[in-house]
Amino acid sequence: MRKIIFKAVVTSVILTFIAAGFSVAPSQAAAKKITLTFWDWGEMGFSKQIKKYEAAHPNIKVVEKRSEYVAHHQALKTALASGKGPDITGIEGSFMPMFMQYANKFVDLRSYGAAALRKDYLSWRFSPAVAKNGAIIGLPTDTGGMAVAYRTDLFEAAGLPIDPAAVSALWKTGSWSDFVKVAKQYSDKTGKKFVDSTQSIFNGILAQNPETFYSSAGKLVYGSNKNVAFAWQIASAMAPYSGSANIFSTEWNAGLGDGSTAAVLAPAWMLGLIKGAAKETTGKWNIATVPGGGGNWGGSWLSVTKGSKHPKEAADLIKFLLSPASQKQIFFDFGNFPSTPVVLSDPAVTGFKDPFFQNAPVGKIYASSMLSLKPVIVGPKQSSIDASFTNALATIAQGKKSAAEAWSSAIAEIEKNVGKSS
Amino acid sequence: MKTASKSGGRRETRAGYGFISPFFILFGAFGLIPILFTAYVSLFNWDILDAKEFIGLQNFTDLFTDDRFYGALKNTVSIWLLSSVPQLAMALGLAVVLNRKTLKFRTFWRAVILLPFITSTVAVALVFGAVFADHGGIANWASQLAGLSPIAWHADTLPSHLAIAAMVNWRWTGYNALIYLAALQSVPKDLYESAEVDGASKWRQFISITVPQIRPTLIFTIIITTIGGLQIFAEPYQFGQATYNGGSNGQYRTLTLFMFDQAFAQSKLGYASATALVLFSIIAIAASINFLLSRRFVAGE
Numbered sequence: 001m002r003k004i005i006f007k008a009v010v011t012s013v014i015l016t017f018i019a020a021g022f023s024v025a026p027s028q029a030a031a032k033k034i035t036l037t038f039w040d041w042g043e044m045g046f047s048k049q050i051k052k053y054e055a056a057h058p059n060i061k062v063v064e065k066r067s068e069y070v071a072h073h074q075a076l077k078t079a080l081a082s083g084k085g086p087d088i089t090g091i092e093g094s095f096m097p098m099f100m101q102y103a104n105k106f107v108d109l110r111s112y113g114a115a116a117l118r119k120d121y122l123s124w125r126f127s128p129a130v131a132k133n134g135a136i137i138g139l140p141t142d143t144g145g146m147a148v149a150y151r152t153d154l155f156e157a158a159g160l161p162i163d164p165a166a167v168s169a170l171w172k173t174g175s176w177s178d179f180v181k182v183a184k185q186y187s188d189k190t191g192k193k194f195v196d197s198t199q200s201i202f203n204g205i206l207a208q209n210p211e212t213f214y215s216s217a218g219k220l221v222y223g224s225n226k227n228v229a230f231a232w233q234i235a236s237a238m239a240p241y242s243g244s245a246n247i248f249s250t251e252w253n254a255g256l257g258d259g260s261t262a263a264v265l266a267p268a269w270m271l272g273l274i275k276g277a278a279k280e281t282t283g284k285w286n287i288a289t290v291p292g293g294g295g296n297w298g299g300s301w302l303s304v305t306k307g308s309k310h311p312k313e314a315a316d317l318i319k320f321l322l323s324p325a326s327q328k329q330i331f332f333d334f335g336n337f338p339s340t341p342v343v344l345s346d347p348a349v350t351g352f353k354d355p356f357f358q359n360a361p362v363g364k365i366y367a368s369s370m371l372s373l374k375p376v377i378v379g380p381k382q383s384s385i386d387a388s389f390t391n392a393l394a395t396i397a398q399g400k401k402s403a404a405e406a407w408s409s410a411i412a413e414i415e416k417n418v419g420k421s422s
Numbered sequence: 423m424k425t426a427s428k429s430g431g432r433r434e435t436r437a438g439y440g441f442i443s444p445f446f447i448l449f450g451a452f453g454l455i456p457i458l459f460t461a462y463v464s465l466f467n468w469d470i471l472d473a474k475e476f477i478g479l480q481n482f483t484d485l486f487t488d489d490r491f492y493g494a495l496k497n498t499v500s501i502w503l504l505s506s507v508p509q510l511a512m513a514l515g516l517a518v519v520l521n522r523k524t525l526k527f528r529t530f531w532r533a534v535i536l537l538p539f540i541t542s543t544v545a546v547a548l549v550f551g552a553v554f555a556d557h558g559g560i561a562n563w564a565s566q567l568a569g570l571s572p573i574a575w576h577a578d579t580l581p582s583h584l585a586i587a588a589m590v591n592w593r594w595t596g597y598n599a600l601i602y603l604a605a606l607q608s609v610p611k612d613l614y615e616s617a618e619v620d621g622a623s624k625w626r627q628f629i630s631i632t633v634p635q636i637r638p639t640l641i642f643t644i645i646i647t648t649i650g651g652l653q654i655f656a657e658p659y660q661f662g663q664a665t666y667n668g669g670s671n672g673q674y675r676t677l678t679l680f681m682f683d684q685a686f687a688q689s690k691l692g693y694a695s696a697t698a699l700v701l702f703s704i705i706a707i708a709a710s711i712n713f714l715l716s717r718r719f720v721a722g723e
Contacts, residue, residue: 068664074686081470102471244670249663251555258558384688394670398577416488417688
């Protein structure tokens, strides 16, 4: 008798659980869990906005894969070749021309209403992601702009002025040659390096000219172009007063925080990186104008690859992250400057002051240069050419080669890797 | 009787083939076919997303006239020697110590010695990269305490090789020590006893008894270290902050790093495949030479 009762109880308990399972299952099946892979090379400013999106869409989870800047783009290329690209990927300005050659490996966002969004963005930020056949393969993220972020405490200790207008005046007339003089003055006085790396100076000056490694006709001109020669001249002159680490590397990050860097060429996205790498130096920085006026360094796109199994959800997420409202919020949170002109008229943006940089009016500083920025001409082998020049500059900073030797070996290496210059 | 043993023998042979076939099947699929494909690709110019362009042996002629190839070859041999010779010598010494009956906590030491081997290569490289940083690294801090000038571990060639060799030795010495320890323990004790009776010193015993007795193991470790040492990739890659440059001027760029650079940074898969084939040949030749030398100089009974 006891055995029968026991069996009956067990059976009814099991049946209850099964019934409960059935009653729960249908509503779960309605909202299918979707995981979106997101590949990037550092904090692009999206982490908070992604969390907001996930909270509003509980069935969507974003898994981020963060790689080193160059490795990210190489991995993306390999993934495209095997047809296994991520749902969403960032593509940086220097690499867009190369990926544009394989535009058919990306989802045409016109299928998800991208054509109607074109008016929201600066035209020259939008068009590099538009293929010859009109396909829109990416939406723009932020805009570079350029200023100089400097450490007021280190400047003061070296006898330099600390007021932004006074600092800007140091190199207002003589521009870059005066910048080199100030660097020499600082390093002679304190025995420390002035800027973070020769790579920053080189890329910053290149960003002030539309034509650099490639001509407007798309030909290789890296060896003869006067803008490249000028950027090289200043960067190699700055070598004794610069660090030699690659930007975004651990050593570079450490240099931002440990007092070995007094000034940094800062596009808007650099501000967030400084804040992240040198948290303990908050309130010790300010922002001055850059020699040469402005500059257009950086700016990326978010794309959906054809390997994505959820292109609609991926496209929706991109549209959310890059909308004018979202870009405005990213500016407040991280400092990346929007590529959506409508925010310019918003007093919350133009009046924004950042306490990390002693309440410098970063909104006004970057907004005023944004409308006058000219697009820079980029070609398919941009990153490879830049890497060769950057390494050569590092050898000068490390005292291993003279400027002339470094230039020759850079040109020789680029010729082997990419081809001869006109 | 004869018939029974013959069919039994054939069955055993077939069973034997069956047992070793998984290895050869896997090797064929994941080892041999990729090697043949690499040889095929080396005759082309190939950016991974484009079509292949046949150029015959031009990749090889370009490679043998490329200064970067010879630079990478020099770096590879240098790092290999710095990381294999001290490593195996230390491993043998450690094994002899661990083999002593008088050593306390023997099991503990034997376990501890293997710990570096199971750590993550990336984590090790990050830590060693910080220790050997050109500015603000622990190694330079220590050398300055000792009154020496700071060493440019990343910018200078030999220091960078030493730092990378240190990483490799740190990881593999314990592993090889345990292999030698196993070999030492199979040496018959009566050989040492009779040598003691004849009045041989400890060093003489080591040279004349120990080393010849563990000859097969020595040959094995030398060949494995040769094959691995000539392909070192992860340590110089992480030492250079996850770049394929191997230093601003290729100071520590090994052949594998050069191959990856050409394949993935410059998108020249044909050129990289040619480099891979040449590296494969170099390793095969080096391993064979080491094998023959070891057989001759580590004379057996």
